[in-house]
Amino acid sequence: MIKVENLFMSFSGKAVLHGISFDVGAGEVLGFLGPNGAGKSTTMRIITGFLEPDSGEVSICGHDMAQEPVRAKERIGYLAESAASYQDMKVKDFLSFAADIRALEGSSKAQAIERVIDLCHLEPVLSQSIENLSKGFRQRVGLAQALVHDPDVLILDEPTDGLDPNQKHEIRSLITSLGQSKAIIFSTHILEEVESVCTRAIVVSEGLIVANGTPRELKSRTPSGRLDDFFRAITRSEPHQENSTGANA
Amino acid sequence: MNNLSIIKIITRRELGVYMDSAVAYVFLIAYLLLAGILTFTLGGFFERNDASLGIFFNWMPWLLIFLVPAMGMRLWSEERRLGTIEFLLTLPITPVQAVVGKFIASWIFLMVAIALSFPMVITVNVLGSPDNGAILAGYVGCFLLAGTYLSIVCLTSALTKNQVIAFILSVLVCLLLNLIGFSPVTDLLARWLEPQSIEGIANFSVLSHFDGFQRGILDSRDLIYFVSVMVFSLYLNNIAVKNARAR
Numbered sequence: 001m002i003k004v005e006n007l008f009m010s011f012s013g014k015a016v017l018h019g020i021s022f023d024v025g026a027g028e029v030l031g032f033l034g035p036n037g038a039g040k041s042t043t044m045r046i047i048t049g050f051l052e053p054d055s056g057e058v059s060i061c062g063h064d065m066a067q068e069p070v071r072a073k074e075r076i077g078y079l080a081e082s083a084a085s086y087q088d089m090k091v092k093d094f095l096s097f098a099a100d101i102r103a104l105e106g107s108s109k110a111q112a113i114e115r116v117i118d119l120c121h122l123e124p125v126l127s128q129s130i131e132n133l134s135k136g137f138r139q140r141v142g143l144a145q146a147l148v149h150d151p152d153v154l155i156l157d158e159p160t161d162g163l164d165p166n167q168k169h170e171i172r173s174l175i176t177s178l179g180q181s182k183a184i185i186f187s188t189h190i191l192e193e194v195e196s197v198c199t200r201a202i203v204v205s206e207g208l209i210v211a212n213g214t215p216r217e218l219k220s221r222t223p224s225g226r227l228d229d230f231f232r233a234i235t236r237s238e239p240h241q242e243n244s245t246g247a248n249a
Numbered sequence: 250m251n252n253l254s255i256i257k258i259i260t261r262r263e264l265g266v267y268m269d270s271a272v273a274y275v276f277l278i279a280y281l282l283l284a285g286i287l288t289f290t291l292g293g294f295f296e297r298n299d300a301s302l303g304i305f306f307n308w309m310p311w312l313l314i315f316l317v318p319a320m321g322m323r324l325w326s327e328e329r330r331l332g333t334i335e336f337l338l339t340l341p342i343t344p345v346q347a348v349v350g351k352f353i354a355s356w357i358f359l360m361v362a363i364a365l366s367f368p369m370v371i372t373v374n375v376l377g378s379p380d381n382g383a384i385l386a387g388y389v390g391c392f393l394l395a396g397t398y399l400s401i402v403c404l405t406s407a408l409t410k411n412q413v414i415a416f417i418l419s420v421l422v423c424l425l426l427n428l429i430g431f432s433p434v435t436d437l438l439a440r441w442l443e444p445q446s447i448e449g450i451a452n453f454s455v456l457s458h459f460d461g462f463q464r465g466i467l468d469s470r471d472l473i474y475f476v477s478v479m480v481f482s483l484y485l486n487n488i489a490v491k492n493a494r495a496r
Contacts, residue, residue, distance in 0.1 A: 048339040050494055073341040080339070084332035088266055100258045101340045103250045145336075 001026050001075075001153055001183035002047065007056035009042055009207075016042050017053070018207040026152070029179035031198035031215070032187040035235050039207040040187045041081050044157050047185070048078045061152055074102070077151035079159050083142030087131035091122055091141055094130060095148060102149035116144040119174060135162035143171070147178075154178065156186035160193065172197050191227045195219075205235045255342050259350025260357070267358045276320050280362050283312055288369065300377025305369055306387040306463045310427050310456055313391075313398055318419035321355050321402035322412045325486075329493055330410040344490045348483055352403055359395040363388065383465025390462025393475040394455060398423050400482035407489035423455075426478075430454020 002024040009017040017039045024030045034040050045051040047058050049065050049072060058065040063072040085094055095116065099109045117123055120140040125133055130141060139162055146154060159175070160168045168190075175184060175197050188194065194201050195215045203211040203218075211218055211234055215227060222229045267273040284305065288294050292304035328334040337347055373379045398419070405418040428434045430451040438447050451457050455478075458471040 045335070050335050050339050052494075070341045070343065073339060076339070078336075078339045080332065080335045082332050084336055086262075086266075086333055086336075087331065088269060089262075093265065097258070097262050098340075101255065101342065103254075 001061050002185065003057075003059040004043070004047060005057045005059075007043065007046055007058070008054045009039075009046065009051070009056075010054055016207050017046075017056075020056070020204070020207070020209055022202055022209065022212065024153075024183040024185060026183055027180060028200060029175060029184045029186070029198045031194035031201035032185055032204065033189075033191070033194065033201055033231060034187075034204035038204045038235070040204055041157055043204070044078075044155050044185065044187065045080075048076055048155050049073050074149075075151055076153045076155060077146035077149065078154075079139075079142045079146045079156045081157040081161075083139045085130050085138065085142055085145065088129060090127055090129055091133070092126045094141065095122075095144055098145035098148050104149060112148050112150070115150075116147050119147060120144040121170070136164060136167050139163060140167070140171075143174075152182055154182055154184040154186075156184065158187055158189070160188065160190065168193075191231060195227060203231065203234055210234050252346060255346045256350045256353065259342070259347055260354040263351050263354030264357060267354070273320075273358065276316065277362050277365065280312070280316050281365060283316075284308070284366055285369075287312060300373045300379040302369060302373060302379070302384050302387055303463065305366070306391065306459075309391050310394060310459055313395055314420055314423045314427065317359065317395055317398040318402050318405075318416045318423065320359070321399055322406055322415040322419065324351050324355060324403055325407035325490065325493070326410050326412045326415045329407075330412075334490075334493065338490075338494060345487050348403070348487045348490060352400065352483060352486075355399055355403075356392075356396050359399060360392050363391050363395060380465060386462050386465045386467055389467070390459050390471075393462070393472070394459055397426075397455060397475050397478045397482075400479040400486070401426075404482045404486040404489060407486050407493055426453070426455045428454075430456035 004023070005021050007017050007020040008015070020039070020043055022030075032040050032044070042051065046053050046056075047060075047065075049058075049069050052066070058072075060072040061075045063075065065072045086097075089097070092113075095113050096109075099112055104112050117126065120143055122137070122140060122144055125137050125141075130138060133141065139159065143156070143159060146156070154175075156175070160171050163171060172193060175186060178184060179197070179199070186197075198215055200212070200214055201218055202209055211221075211230070218230050219225050219227050222233060287308040288302075288305040292308065294304055297304070325334070328337060338344060370381075370384055373384075374381070401422050402415070402419040405422065406412075406415040408418070409415050431454070435447050435451055438450070442450075455475075458474045461468045461471045
């Protein structure tokens with residue numbers, strides 16, 4: 001469902017991505033890991049069509065992002081890193097706007113909004129302006145707009161950032177249940193999240209994929225059998241790209 | 250969804266922002282207050298003993314130079330500063346639809362503001378027998394003038410995250426478009442340039458093209474000028490929005 005091929009990207013002459021390639025199929029939850037500045041958000045922004053890569057291709061459900069951006073974006077739900085949403089809008093108006101843009105109308109629109117309000121527990125804040133919400137609620141509003149059209153592909157950039165432990169647990173459960181049928185990429189710095197939610201993980205360092213496998217496989221590569229030890233070892237040492245194509249590598 | 254539906258949704262959202270915003274009401278009051286002061290006090294409306302809105306329309310190119318940038322400077326720079334541009338441009342829409350939707354919403358707001366000066370029309374009709382056709386033409390000119398300034402503000406606003414910079418840039422460009430057709434400036438230029446050159450430069454001025462509307466003349470060349478500047482600015486606005494994504 002998500003096909004990323006050989007992405008290269010640079011900002012102001014500084015190379016940020018050096019040829020990122022991977023696939024994500026339906027029913028897969030891909031954890032996207034890496035130190036700050038490794039190129040995770042840039043990759044996600046390219047996948048969602050916000051940035052155009054210097055070279056390389058992204059295809060979403062068979063639609064090439066460069067050739068058919070609108071078709072491709074229709075299939076994606078995206079929660080950006082800062083969960084930026086229109087601060088001056090009320091939560092219900094913002095969700096209504098997101099539903100309108102996603103071509104939902106009438107009763108299907110009302111049902112879709114009702115569904116994401118329930119999923120993300122937004123009932124208490126529906127009439128509040130987004131600027132007055134706590135970070136946790138803002139994050140959930142961002143997630144709700146990403147889910148309103150029930151997309152096939154979900155791209156979530158640090159979706160549990162700013163949430164309390166209970167909210168984190170809820171979001172992880174939600175991602176796990178959505179991951180049964182959708183293709184999900186989500187980035188995080190919390191390695192336990194990867195173990196509990198992801199079917200596969202990719203580690204990016206300095207714009208390269210340095211590891212790609214199931215959490216169990218990655219853990220088994222260190223003597224301690226701990227994911228954080230593996231992460232530290234692989235992102236501190238000189239990065240080396242391993243074979244990173246193939247949905248179930 | 251088709252182009253128009255998307256543009257309509259974006260326009261509706263932007264109009265909602267104006268209606269919910271205190272800044273919009275401050276803008277309306279400031280506009281009406283300044284238009285009234287400039288027309289009735291500084292313009293010597295009553296001393297002229299002339300039942301027309303000539304004075305009011307005379308001030309419009311100068312008054313809107315400041316008010317339109319003040320109203321529109323946030324349009325794209327705020328999206329860039331808050332990061333909502335990422336949300337907007339990852340929706341299944343094209344940048345052109347976003348550019349046009351935002352422009353139309355702001356233009357509607359400006360036209361409403363200008364139309365709210367209607368008590369002046371009632372005043373001149375009570376005091377005398379004005380040429381209402383000329384007044385209507387003047388209002389059409391004001392709408393086009395406001396749209397032209399607005400398109401420039403949309404462009405400058407997409408060039409920076411800083412609203413103050415967007416405001417200053419817009420005022421400078423709009424001022425330039427005024428001054429190149431302002432007679433004290435063209436008289437000064439006449440010392441160094443050939444009359445044909447001055448006429449050529451003045452042809453790019455909003456004042457030269459607004460003049461006809463003020464006098465009640467609807468000339469297709471003036472209409473084409475205003476529409477061309479709007480389309481060209483919005484075309485550049487679209488390129489600026491696409492480039493703004495990268496930073």
